[in-house]
Amino acid sequence: xxxxxxxxxxxxxxxxxxxxxxxxxxxxxxxxxxxxxxxxxxxxxxxxxxxxxxxxxxxxxxxxxxxxxxxxxxxxxxxxxxxxxxxxxxxxxxxxxxxxxxxxxxxxxxxxxxxxxxxxxxxxxxxxxxxxxxxxxxxxxxxxxxxxxxxxxxxxxxxxxxxxxxxxxxxxxxxxxxxxxxxxxxxxxxxxxxxxxxxxxxxxxxxxxxxxxxxxxxxxxxxxxxxxxxxxxxxxxxxxxxxxxxxxxxxxxxxxxxxxxxxxxxxxxxxxxxxxxxxxxxxxxxxxxxxxxxxxxxxxxxxxxxxxxxxxxxxxxxxxxxxxxxxxxxxxxxxxxxxxxxxxxxxxxxxxxxxxxxxxxxxxxxxxxxxxxxxxxxxxxxxxxxxxxx
Numbered sequence: 001x002x003x004x005x006x007x008x009x010x011x012x013x014x015x016x017x018x019x020x021x022x023x024x025x026x027x028x029x030x031x032x033x034x035x036x037x038x039x040x041x042x043x044x045x046x047x048x049x050x051x052x053x054x055x056x057x058x059x060x061x062x063x064x065x066x067x068x069x070x071x072x073x074x075x076x077x078x079x080x081x082x083x084x085x086x087x088x089x090x091x092x093x094x095x096x097x098x099x100x101x102x103x104x105x106x107x108x109x110x111x112x113x114x115x116x117x118x119x120x121x122x123x124x125x126x127x128x129x130x131x132x133x134x135x136x137x138x139x140x141x142x143x144x145x146x147x148x149x150x151x152x153x154x155x156x157x158x159x160x161x162x163x164x165x166x167x168x169x170x171x172x173x174x175x176x177x178x179x180x181x182x183x184x185x186x187x188x189x190x191x192x193x194x195x196x197x198x199x200x201x202x203x204x205x206x207x208x209x210x211x212x213x214x215x216x217x218x219x220x221x222x223x224x225x226x227x228x229x230x231x232x233x234x235x236x237x238x239x240x241x242x243x244x245x246x247x248x249x250x251x252x253x254x255x256x257x258x259x260x261x262x263x264x265x266x267x268x269x270x271x272x273x274x275x276x277x278x279x280x281x282x283x284x285x286x287x288x289x290x291x292x293x294x295x296x297x298x299x300x301x302x303x304x305x306x307x308x309x310x311x312x313x314x315x316x317x318x319x320x321x322x323x324x325x326x327x328x329x330x331x332x333x334x335x336x337x338x339x340x341x342x343x344x345x346x347x348x349x350x351x352x353x354x355x356x357x358x359x360x361x362x363x364x365x366x367x368x369x370x371x372x373x374x375x376x377x378x379x380x381x382x383x384x385x386x387x388x389x390x
Contacts, residue, residue: 039369041067042126045074053082053114059155060118060132063353063365063374076100076125078117086113090121100124111157129350136346136355137162137172137181138363138386140379149183151198154348154355154365154388156377162198171215174389175222175242181387182206182216182225193227206244215259218242219266220309224286226250226260226269237271239286250284251291257282259304263331264311270294270331272303272316279303281316295333299325304344307331308351309390315345315354326356328368340366340373349390357384 044066049057057078058068071077071093080088090101101124105113112133119130134154139147146166152159163169165187172183179198184191193207193216207213211230218225222242229238232249235256240247251257255274262269267286272279278301281294294314296302304317311331318325318336324343329336342356342364358364358375361382366373 038371039065041065041367041370041372042076043067043069043074044121044125045069045071045077047071047078048080049082049086049114051082051110053086053110056111056114056132056155056157057118059374060115060130061121062372063367064118064122064128064131065126065352065367065370065372067372076121078121080117082110082114086110086117088117088121090124092125115153128352131348131350131353134349135389136363136376136386137174137183137389138383139169139172141361141382141384142166142380149181149196150379150383151181152376152379154376156363156379159377159379162196170385171217172385172387173216173218174387175218176220176390177222182218184214184216193225207240217260217262217269219262220264221266224266226262226271228258228260237269237284237291239269248286248288250286250288251282253291261305261307261314263307264309270305270307270314272305279319281305281314294329296329297335299327299336299338302327302336306346308347309349310351312351313347315347317343317345319343326354326366339368339371344385346386346388347390348388355386355388357386360384 046068075094077091086105092098092100101120105116115132118132122128122130136154137151140150141147145168147169148161149163149169149172150159150161168186170184172181181196184193191212191214192205193213194203195206196203209229209231214228216225216227224239225242226239228235234254236251237257237260238249253275257271257273260269260271268283270283273282281296282291284291299318301319302316306315313328314331315328318327323341326339326342326345327336342358344357345354352368354366362375363383363386364373364375
């Protein structure tokens with residue numbers, strides 16, 4: 001069976017292909033993947049590839065909502081080779097054998113060419129944005145209280161450390177359109193926020209006020225930074241220009257606020273707060289004013305929100321007895337859906353995939369509609385706190 005997503009506000013139109021009928025027999029059904037459950041992956045056959053190209057392509061397609069099946073069961077077929085360069089052809093079997101793509105890839109490594117092919121497959125078959133050529137940042141535990149910030153391809157390949165401080169670090173946040181990060185570090189004993197240009201290696205202290213300086217979050221327009229500062233007593237949400245000027249306090253509670261995340265228009269910040277007792281989600285505008293509690297039904301004790309780039313969803317962590325869950329709720333509030341066990345969710349640029357921490361030590365990529373997930377390649381040490389570049 002196959003379901004194809006067609007965006008229609010908060011509804012999703014899915015194309016269902018029965019496994020008990022010929023591939024040409026289809027029907028249309030309208031669904032919302034958050035409220036009605038799991039979507040079936042798109043069946044696809046892959047042939048002619050080997051080694052790291054086949055491995056990369058298989059990983060990419062799986063976490064982007066496909067299932068590799070024998071050709072007789074496939075809606076689409078991908079055939080090709082990787083002798084020196086990646087060459088591929090994509091056929092729509094249901095569409096009467098229509099050729100959707102015939103392309104040869106050059107430049108970069110064979111793995112990079114495979115990622116480019118995967119993104120093209122997603123585009124020409126189901127008309128979605130691919131994620132195979134994106135990057136992530138995260139932290140890796142290297143000692144008892146020592147962590148380093150790493151960056152890599154989204155599947156964990158090409159991982160490299162960008163710090164070597166052997167101290168506690170946390171909460172990397174990408175600057176949109178730049179190879180640059182903001183994150184918190186205990187390099188100077190107390191937590192400071194630093195900005196780090198990954199191209200030049202230049203690192204500067206961004207916030208070093210009395211008390212804690214935590215959880216930097218760069219706005220989607222790249223002009224502002226939200227953060228948690230305790231300079232006025234308790235940890236509150238503050239915002240400033242990206243150069244550190246025009247610092248402004250947005251919340252003023254006695255309780256702890258944490259994990260600010262931006263709406264796509266860079267006007268509203270969602271965060272968690274203990275103001276009502278247990279952790280809940282709240283919003284506040286950058287203009288200030290009263291913080292507003294979000295209606296998040298069906299779950300409790302929630303934190304670590306992340307606003308999807310399309311503005312429709314907020315992913316977050318539910319802390320429960322014995323573990324954590326990754327959940328999602330409409331940005332307007334409502335019934336939440338538990339997706340998978342884990343924590344630290346971060347949306348991909350396509351607002352469909354999430355990367356999260358599994359078992360407090362592994363990073364895994366989740367395709368939200370199908371619930372298909374795979375661990376990324378692991379470097380030495382426990383990985384956590386991922387941030388997807390977008």
